[in-house]
Structure formats: C-alpha cells, structure tokens
Amino acid sequence: MKATVLVRPKAGILDPQGEAVEGALGHLGFAVAEARVGKVIDLDVTTADPDEARVQVEQMCEQLLVNPLIESYDVEIHG
Amino acid sequence: MKATVLVRPKAGILDPQGEAVEGALGHLGFAVAEARVGKVIDLDVTTADPDEARVQVEQMCEQLLVNPLIESYDVEIHG
Numbered sequence: 001m002k003a004t005v006l007v008r009p010k011a012g013i014l015d016p017q018g019e020a021v022e023g024a025l026g027h028l029g030f031a032v033a034e035a036r037v038g039k040v041i042d043l044d045v046t047t048a049d050p051d052e053a054r055v056q057v058e059q060m061c062e063q064l065l066v067n068p069l070i071e072s073y074d075v076e077i078h079g
Numbered sequence: 080m081k082a083t084v085l086v087r088p089k090a091g092i093l094d095p096q097g098e099a100v101e102g103a104l105g106h107l108g109f110a111v112a113e114a115r116v117g118k119v120i121d122l123d124v125t126t127a128d129p130d131e132a133r134v135q136v137e138q139m140c141e142q143l144l145v146n147p148l149i150e151s152y153d154v155e156i157h158g
Binding site for chain 1: 116144
C-alpha cells in the first residue's frame with residue numbers, strides 16, 4: 001500500500017522556515033497572512049491490507065517520523 | 080483562503096532524506112519498500128476568491144516555493 005504522512009508544526013510552535021517563507025513571499029509582493037512549513041512523507045509499505053498499513057504507519061510516526069511535543073501528523077492510505 | 084502546497088522530489092531525483100528515513104524504518108523492523116520526503120506548506124492568502132487564490136499560490140510556487148528542475152507540486156485550496 002502507498003501511504004502519505006503530513007507532519008506539521010503544532011499551532012503555537014515557532015516555525016522559522018515558515019517565517020522565512022512568509023517574509024520572502026511578502027518581499028515578492030504576495031499578500032500572505034501566514035505560512036507554515038512541514039514535511040510530506042510518501043511511503044510504500046509492503047502490506048496489502050489498508051487497516052494493517054494504517055496501524056504500521058502510525059507506529060512509524062510515533063517511533064521515528066514525528067516529534068509529538070512539537071509536531072502533529074495526518075496519515076492517508078491510498079489504494 | 081487557506082491553501083496547502085505539497086512539494087515532492089520528482090521521480091528519479093535523488094532523495095537523501097527519504098533514503099535515510101527508509102533505512103531507519105528498516106532498522107526499526109518496518110517493511111517499507113520506499114520512502115520519499117518533501118515539504119508541506121500551509122498558506123493563508125488574503126484573497127477571498129478561490130480561483131484567484133489558486134492563481135496566486137501557483138505563482139508563489141513558480142517564483143519561490145518549488146524548484147521545477149527537481150520538484151513537483153500540488154495545490155489544494157480550502158474553504
């Protein structure tokens with residue numbers, strides 16, 4: 001199964017990369033109130049069962065991909 | 080309008096961060112055939128028109144957020 005994980009800085013957590021993007025877009029003349037930058041991780045997991053894939057990917061998030069103190073995540077399982 | 084941009088390394092382009100994630104997940108015992116790492120950028124654009132927001136965000140991608148030689152992108156506009 002293919003899976004996509006979106007990892008984002010939690011609300012209230014400082015995001016220097018997002019601030020840099022926001023500033024650069026402003027300098028280019030774009031009207032942007034806020035920019036936040038996180039990670040998208042595309043995974044090819046070798047199970048064929050979507051429920052099992054979701055369980056595995058959530059374990060990957062908890063053990064490696066996400067720092068729960070400062071980041072939140074969403075998992076999508078594709079066909 | 081809120082917008083989300085997903086920026087991914089193009090197929091065939093070397094992705095050292097993805098390879099590191101893939102290796103680390105393997106060491107943890109997860110069966111992962113491939114991992115690719117890109118960016119998710121959440122933007123708050125100050126126009127209220129979804130079509131106009133999409134046009135603006137695509138311009139931001141072309142001028143700053145994306146390197147079209149090595150990256151592809153998708154834009155989602157939220158309500």
